[in-house]
Amino acid sequence: MSQAIEYKYHPSNLNESAPNVYTEKNLKTEEMVLNIGPQHPSTHGVLRLEVVTDGEIVVDVVPHLGYLHRCFEKHTESVSFIGGIPFVDRMDYVAAMNSEHAWVMGVEKMLGIENDIPKRVEYIRVLVAELNRIASHFVAIGTYGLDIGAFTPFLWLMRDREHILRMLEWVSGARMLYNYIWVGGLFYDLPVGFEEKCLEFVNYLKPKLAELDNVLIGNKIFVERTANIGVLSRDLAINYGVTGPILRGSGLKYDLRKVDGYSVYPELDFEVPIGTGKMGTTGDCWDRTWVRVEEVKQSVKIIEQCLEKLTGDYKRTRDFDPRSAVPKKVRPKAQDFYTRSENPKGELGFFFRTDGRSDVPVRCKARGCSFSNLSVLADISRGHMIADLIAIIGSLDFVMGEVDR
CATH class of the missing domain: 1.10.645.10 (Cytochrome-c3 Hydrogenase, chain B)
Known part of the structure; x- marks a missing residue:
């Protein structure tokens, strides 16, 4: 989470002994994109997950495939x-x-x-x-x-x-x-x-x-x-x-x-x-x-x-x-x-x-079946924590x- 804090000091801060007082405090948050995989044990294979997070909360997950493409269908069409x-x-x-x-x-x-x-x-x-x-x-x-x-x-x-x-x-x-x-x-x-x-x-x-x-x-x-x-x-x-x-x-x-x-x-x-x-x-x-x-x-x-x-x-x-x-x-x-x-x-x-x-x-x-089962990942992950x-x-x-x- 990225935080940008704007401070406006009270005139009393001219006195070094006086504490700083916030008259305005704005917190701005930004989403962060994490890559999990394609070489990570928790992805159970060569799967890359593009995870959009807000702090520790998952906003969206986009699976990226193709790292273990075997050309199975074209192979079987030639034998x-x-x-x-x-x-x-x-x-x-x-x-x-x-x-x-x-x-x-x-x-x-x-x-x-x-x-x-x-x-x-x-x-x-x-x-x-x-x-x-x-x-x-x-x-x-x-x-x-x-x-x-x-x-x-x-x-x-x-x-x-x-x-x-x-x-x-x-x-x-x-x-x-x-x-x-x-x-x-x-x-x-x-x-x-x-x-x-x-x-x-x-x-x-x-x-x-x-x-x-x-x-x-x-x-x-x-x-x-x-x-x-x-x-x-x-x-x-x-x-x-x-x-x-x-x-x-x-x-x-x-x-x-x-x-x-x-x-x-x-x-x-x-x-x-x-x-x-x-x-x-x-x-x-x-x-x-x-x-x-x-x-x-x-x-x-x-x-x-x-x-x-x-x-x-x-x-x-x-x-x-x-x-x-x-x-x-x-x-x-x-x-x-x-x-x-x-x-x-x-x-x-x-x-x-x-x-x-x-x-x-x-x-x-x-x-x-693994392809169809994996497709549901984003819908059941949103709102959960990364863990x-x-x-x-x-x-x-x-x-x-x-x-x-």
Whole structure:
């Protein structure tokens, strides 16, 4: 805040022993523009925020994008549908399995082979996608705690995420960018002994989630930093196209795993948690974080059911081929097609335009959920303090690789 003070002295100031007296005092304030990022840990990636402040109060926020532009759409228009999967991995690199699942399901529907996929393949896809969903939420919750001063939960969640990354590496051969879910099948079946190790991890994780509730979500300091901060109303969320845990944190029970019922999700029993304003106002930073924690618990429940199916009705056999439905040529008929799925951050969609002659899309457009979720930042930040702006940014859980695409 800049202050200009004009003084007019009383004639008595000619006497050095007499105190100065203000007969007029004008305070003039000016707004100041701060740059936060693009190289700043609290912006969660290469994001530059142009923040207009009045003292410590945020007047406006203007996000500046493009520092991690990957040319995703143009890349996928120059390679086949199968060759596009590694590029999909690099959009939301924290949840690559989920992104692959969305892309592959869309191509299978265009080819009309979605009903030819073996059930074991479908359950494996859901299993690895839910493991990746937990890993993604662990990054969101852990780094969010770190943003506002809670260091221990970050270490705990990174430790437990490491177990997931090692399992996914065991499955696919890669730590984060997998290229595991293929059009019509999988790269490989699950390794021998994977189901047992995965169940062992689930049993290990359950009590850890109870600890997380006590140490972070129910922590008095965490509640005071997040409750009633960055309140996003349900109507505003819908108008901005916000999806995922942020929309559900605002009280709308909208989850594509339930709404669209894709893959084998209709056969699985799980709930869709929504924000209720338990610690403040519905749709605040606390609600969004609580929804992610509850979704991790629901993902654990889904994984248990998948493991039961993969060791029961759809257990491994010697003649099982995870590539049995993989087409020799991926050449969809001429059409415009849109596919979507529930990514950890919201609705991830792909629009394809094909000409019926080539296995390369004529046009590909990605609907990145992080992009839409980030767009609401300014509206829910105005009037808050700069420290609250950092809490709001973290609660949106965006990945810049998906924003810039």
